[in-house]
Amino acid sequence: MPFSPDSTKQKTDIKSLSKAELEEFLRPMGVKSFRVNQIYSWLHQKQVLTFDEMTNLPASLREELSSICYISVANIEKKLVSSYDNTIKYLFSFQDGECVESVVMDYHHGRSMCISTQVGCKMGCTFCATGKAGFVRNLTASEILAQIHAAQKDLNIRISSVVLMGMGEPLDNYDNVLKFLSLATDSDGLALGARHITLSTCGIVPKIYELAESGIPVTLSLSLHATTDEIRSRTMPVNKKYPIEEAIRACKYYASVTGRRITYEYALISGVNDSDTDALRLANLIKGSLCHVNLIPVNPVKGTGYTQSSDKRLRAFQKVLTDNRVNATVRRTLGSDISASCGQLRGSHTK
Ligand code: SAH
Numbered sequence: 237m238p239f240s241p242d243s244t245k246q247k248t249d250i251k252s253l254s255k256a257e258l259e260e261f262l263r264p265m266g267v268k269s270f271r272v273n274q275i276y277s278w279l280h281q282k283q284v285l286t287f288d289e290m291t292n293l294p295a296s297l298r299e300e301l302s303s304i305c306y307i308s309v310a311n312i313e314k315k316l317v318s319s320y321d322n323t324i325k326y327l328f329s330f331q332d333g334e335c336v337e338s339v340v341m342d343y344h345h346g347r348s349m350c351i352s353t354q355v356g357c358k359m360g361c362t363f364c365a366t367g368k369a370g371f372v373r374n375l376t377a378s379e380i381l382a383q384i385h386a387a388q389k390d391l392n393i394r395i396s397s398v399v400l401m402g403m404g405e406p407l408d409n410y411d412n413v414l415k416f417l418s419l420a421t422d423s424d425g426l427a428l429g430a431r432h433i434t435l436s437t438c439g440i441v442p443k444i445y446e447l448a449e450s451g452i453p454v455t456l457s458l459s460l461h462a463t464t465d466e467i468r469s470r471t472m473p474v475n476k477k478y479p480i481e482e483a484i485r486a487c488k489y490y491a492s493v494t495g496r497r498i499t500y501e502y503a504l505i506s507g508v509n510d511s512d513t514d515a516l517r518l519a520n521l522i523k524g525s526l527c528h529v530n531l532i533p534v535n536p537v538k539g540t541g542y543t544q545s546s547d548k549r550l551r552a553f554q555k556v557l558t559d560n561r562v563n564a565t566v567r568r569t570l571g572s573d574i575s576a577s578c579g580q581l582r583g584s585h586t587k
């Protein structure tokens with residue numbers, strides 16, 4: 237059936253409901269508890285795309301469900317496979333035609349997936365392809381989940397870890413992201429361990445404190461990318477509201493509450509943030525706390541004018557950190573032939 241924009245408008249997004257919410261939603265229809273469990277399992281374990289596939293439900297219930305609910309699906313618009321390292325990049329579309337990108341990476345210990353939380357982003361970081369394209373809308377919890385379901389089905393694999401590092405700022409879509417986290421960690425769903433989920437943020441400070449108290453101790457990553465407020469405010473406008481020291485204080489608090497090591501992401505931009513002085517300032521900001529630094533050469537995005545620091549500069553920067561007892565790794569760049577860093581595929585698709 238072709239999609240009509242009105243067909244999901246009044247319908248309930250059934251895959252965004254927790255089991256308790258599903259139970260409450262179906263109670264007025266007289267649906268018994270064991271049926272609720274069956275439906276939840278079809279949605280979150282077998283991950284069906286239609287109510288017709290829920291074959292152990294009476295036909296009348298399937299019909300009733302499809303008249304009042306819809307199941308979020310991430311449709312594969314494009315799929316690119318890296319010939320270097322098996323990294324797979326998807327462009328997914330949702331019911332309204334909006335698209336996001338996701339990447340599946342092959343690691344020795346399993347498959348990891350980088351997923352999106354918004355169509356576009358409001359934060360406007362000057363080095364970021366997603367930021368440059370602007371904001372369209374938030375994803376629902378089920379749309380965030382559907383990216384994982386779609387990849388698992390397409391590749392016939394299990395995703396064992398997830399990073400919220402695709403398009404969008406997860407803490408700017410806090411309620412839907414938290415909902416996603418609780419569905420994805422549910423033992424009757426994907427059953428991902430919280431430690432196997434990494435949330436990356438540009439540093440929306442009050443939400444970092446909220447996340448610390450959420451009871452879902454995911455791994456937290458702060459996109460730092462500068463060591464002075466002057467430079468960071470220029471490249472990451474969010475810094476004008478939440479400056480470096482406040483963001484780092486929130487991260488240290490997060491680490492103390494959850495016991496989880498913080499990752500500081502640092503993309504080296506030639507001549508902007510990559511001097512030994514920057515490295516030393518970075519070390520002084522975070523040394524002694526439960527953390528490590530991920531260094532990555534900035535991915536040059538058209539129109540930004542930024543270029544990557546040399547490998548030599550990167551190693552020198554890393555040495556200053558390790559000499560100051562700050563653990564720093566250089567991130568492997570995966571799928572460089574398929575522009576696996578986010579924002580670029582959607583950009584070329586939209587054009
Ligand atoms: N909005 C969140 C998560 C999505 S961005 C955040 O900013 O953390 C995912 C990661 O990609 C972030 O660390 C971001 O800073 C980084 N990133 C964006 N553009 C990049 C580029 N051109 N080169 C290297 N890293 C980039």
Ligand code: SF4
Nearest residue numbers: 357359361364367438
């Ligand atoms: Fe948004 Fe993250 Fe890109 Fe900044 S780096 S614009 S917060 S997606």
